[in-house]
Amino acid sequence: MRKKRITAQGNHANYYRYIDMTLFTEYLFATILDTIDSEMEAELEYLRNYDRARFVIREIVDMPDRLLDVFITISLQNRGKLSGKKRKSIFSMLTDEEIEKMENCMQKIFGYKNA
Numbered sequence: 428m429r430k431k432r433i434t435a436q437g438n439h440a441n442y443y444r445y446i447d448m449t450l451f452t453e454y455l456f457a458t459i460l461d462t463i464d465s466e467m468e469a470e471l472e473y474l475r476n477y478d479r480a481r482f483v484i485r486e487i488v489d490m491p492d493r494l495l496d497v498f499i500t501i502s503l504q505n506r507g508k509l510s511g512k513k514r515k516s517i518f519s520m521l522t523d524e525e526i527e528k529m530e531n532c533m534q535k536i537f538g539y540k541n542a
Contacts, residue, residue: 480533480536499533503533509530
């Protein structure tokens with residue numbers, strides 16, 4: 428297969444050689460700035476709350492990190508509450524008082540009301 432070439436006549440070669448990417452660059456910059464302002468801020472807030480919840484829950488009960496992360500993840504899916512099924516199957520070693528304190532901690536830190 429033979430390669431085909433486009434030739435520009437006159438003094439217009441630089442328009443084809445150096446593409447103006449100004450609009451694309453401005454769009455990319457605006458998108459990155461929007462991500463930093465909105466999504467990154469929300470992600471950092473979530474991570475701060477997660478770390479704070481881990482610290483406070485550790486003060487309530489001593490449990491392995493993996494199990495602590497499971498508790499936080501499950502309770503976040505249910506607005507700071509632990510379902511009865513998960514409580515029996517995964518956290519049966521905890522007392523009702525410990526669970527209640529941990530749930531209150533999650534609701535307070537993550538801002539769940541009337542959960």
